[in-house]
Amino acid sequence: GQPLGPRRLSLKPVPKLPNMEAFLSQALMKVKKQARGFLAPELCFQAVKTATEQPFADGVKKERELFMVLLTSGQAQALLYSFFAERAVQKWTTPTGASWKSASPQPIHKAAVIGLGTMGRGIVTSLVKANIPVVALEQNLESLNMGKKAVMLLLEHEAMKMERGTQTLDFRNPARLQFTVDFDVLRDVDLVIEAVFENMALKKEIFHKLSEICKPGAFLCTNTSALNIDEIASATSRPQQVIGTHFFSPAHVMRLLEIIYGHHTSPTAIATAMQLAKEMKKVGVVVGNCFGFVGNRMMFPYVQQAVFLLEEGSRPEAVDQVLEDFGFKIGPFQMSDLAGLDVSWRSREDQGLTGASLPPGTPARHPLPDLLCENGRFGQKTGRGWYQYEKAGGRIAKADPWIHNFLAQYRDTHGIKTRFIDQEEILERCLFSLINEGFNILAEGIASGPEHLD
Incomplete structure (x- = not known):
């Protein structure tokens, strides 16, 4: 009979496909556009390209060489540092001696978000994805309907992505997501995130109202990107439960969550905010209170x-x-x-x-x-x-x-x-x-x- 020829797949030649050069050229352009300075994607492309041109043994040798280039690169060291840094920030401390070791979080069975602008919509989406029931509140029906429409579009998009895997997103159930203009609905929530625009007077007015309406154990969070946490807390009767939770835009995509403690913020409030970040699959970073915080x-x-x-x-x-x-x-x-x-x-x-009359000493x-x-x-x-x-x-x-x-x-x-x-x-x-x-x-x-x- 006829000899069977090479039985090992690695010994068989790679067939030449038509238009391979044009295909690889287009693929490289796409990789470079998406990689934006990262070495690994381009070197992976080189390894695949070698596999189409050379025998298996030569391809393996080339892949090993490229791997060593990456292993010893500055980018590899930076990625390793980033990996361990994300885990190190979970072990938070404050100058007063509070820390992750001694503080325990409170469970969040129900949350609320005030304001359905760009940030509020993303925060609601993040909470729903974390399987936390949410009440979304706006100041009037027109703003509420506009915000609701935007939130539902975001959630539909997220649901489509999740359906490709094994998870589903239950966001049409009123018990999981409720839209309202009535502050009284917030009486039974465990945590409120205020996400209105950056105006101190408005935020203090909202926090004063929350302090009177929310149950005694509820945590009051502000999504301010720069304003003084202590001044916001001064409008409440519970400054120990006021904390900054600064999301970054778009809030349902960005993983960073800046958690800002004020002078009176309790360790329990910090621990609860950190636990919330974890449930939303975000990286919580605890920082002190100053204008602009850290980010x-x-x-x-x-x-x-x-x-x-x-x-x-x-x-x-x-x-x-x-x-x-x-x-x-x-x-x-x-x-x-x-x-x-x-x-x-x-x-x-x-x-x-703003304007021409800036206070003396204001930075340029x-x-x-x-x-x-x-x-x-x-x-x-x-x-x-x-x-x-x-x-x-x-x-x-x-x-x-x-x-x-x-x-x-x-x-x-x-x-x-x-x-x-x-x-x-x-x-x-x-x-x-x-x-x-x-x-x-x-x-x-x-x-x-x-x-x-x-």
């Missing part, structure tokens, strides 16, 4: 430096591209458009930090973001910000000639001569501003360790 406080000089680069001759899309090529998921200007330029603008207005802050807000350009929510979008609420950012002309007019008005700014300068000025502010935060004891910043 936004580090972002302020970072975004400021990016804006100064525009003044000197760069463009939003150029700055964003450099940071994204370095490895950031999103650049500072697309990030600002996503979060909403009006959020920080309203916060600064509330503190009297570029007026360009405020000027955009005065022109009604709040970012994605209005379809215009640092970029233009296909519609209000759109997600696809495109360079905007209006912004280019606006920047040119601003420079002419102030007699600023533009210059060429290379990629290295953009990267260093943005990154070093983050790093320097991080050291200040550590020195002040706002964060208890470098892993809390990283």
Whole structure:
């Protein structure tokens, strides 16, 4: 009979497929676009490409070589550090001696969210995904119906993703998700997350009302991104149960949850907020109370430096591209458009930090973001910000000639001569501003360790 030939699959030649070069070229472009500076995806592509061109033994050898390149790379060390840092921050401590060892969380059987704007919608979605019954509250029926529609769309999208696996999402059951304009419905909740816009007077009014309505053991959380937790707590009769839970936008996607303790916040409140983060599959990081806390406080000089680069001759899309090529998921200007330029603008207005009459000693802050807000350009929510979008609420950012002309007019008005700014300068000025502010935060004891910043 005829010999059977090679029996081992590894000895059989890989058949040449038609248009392989074109296919691989397109695949590499896609990988590079998604990898954004990460080594592993491109080296994985190289390993697959080698498998289509060379014998099995040569492919294995090449894969081993590529693996060693990754194993000894700085990126591998950074990923290992990130892995262990995420676990280290679970062992929280405070300057008063409270810690994860001695504090026990209270169970959350039912939660509430006040405000169904961009952040509130994401927080409701996160709670529903964590299988925690939620009451969502708005100030009037028009806002409630608008928020409800947006929340249901988010949950439908999340349900579709979960159906691909083994889990399902029960969000149409009124016992699991309730929408209301009546504060009295909050009487039996275990925890409330306030997510209205950044206005101290409004937040204090809400917390005063919650203090009177909610049951004695309920925890009162604020999603403020920068405001003083102690001042908010002063409006209540239970400051020990007031805590900051700062979600990052989009709240149902971003894993970071900044947990801010005030002067009177109890260890039990901290432990409960940390447990809530865990149930929502987020990384809770406990930090102290200061303007901007850690996340936004580090972002302020970072975004400021990016804006100064525009003044000197760069463009939003150029700055964003450099940071994204370095490895950031999103650049500072697309990030600002996503979060909403009006959020920080309203916060600064509330503190009297906008306009010409700033208090003495106020740090230098570029007026360009405020000027955009005065022109009604709040970012994605209005379809215009640092970029233009296909519609209000759109997600696809495109360079905007209006912004280019606006920047040119601003420079002419102030007699600023533009210059060429290379990629290295953009990267260093943005990154070093983050790093320097991080050291200040550590020195002040706002964060208890470098892993809390990283």
